[in-house]
Amino acid sequence: QKEVEQNSGPLSVPEGAIASLNCTYSDRGSQSFFWYRQYSGKSPELIMFIYSNGDKEDGRFTAQLNKASQYVSLLIRDSQPSDSATYLCAVTGNKLTFGGGTRVLVKP
């Protein structure tokens, strides 16, 4: 079992819809959770972080954390073609561990 798992996608979303991305992790001691966005040919860029159970909103992005179920999700509201990218989930326990990423395609 991988330490951090994501569906590789692609997740195809119509413009204006909500994109929902999920990530599960195996280390119950994980404390910090991050979402990075990576455009094709570019480096990963931090877009969200969450430490506590519940929701955290930042603009069109909402991160949701459920430590009991060991998952963290990212919602992208009003999806735009510019949101088309690969989204990497990363989790900190003893070290920062990345999932394989979910590719999102937003179609006009």
Place this chain on the structure above:
Amino acid sequence: NAGVTQTPKFQVLKTGQSMTLQCAQDMNHNSMYWYRQDPGMGLRLIYYSASEGTTDKGEVPNGYNVSRLNKREFSLRLESAAPSQTSVYFCASRGTSGGARSTDTQYFGPGTRLTVL
């Protein structure tokens, strides 16, 4: 702040050649990392340095060496390049970025695209 910088951006090598990838950060971070990213494989940690003067192996260290030259610089060396080392290499440093929305996590350089023929 330039953040994390990497040189070169692109490189083509022949099998058996050697080269050094350079990385520098100006965020005063203690920890630095080298990753490779291959299609369908995600980010894989090659080596990391928790502080100046220390280095440790990551998930895929074979065929690579590193040097933490000082707090700012962390280089990755391929002594005898192989086609299996064709990849995109990212350097990262860990700390806060200093911005209003920053947090303690890893911040990445722009990457080096390496092809070994």
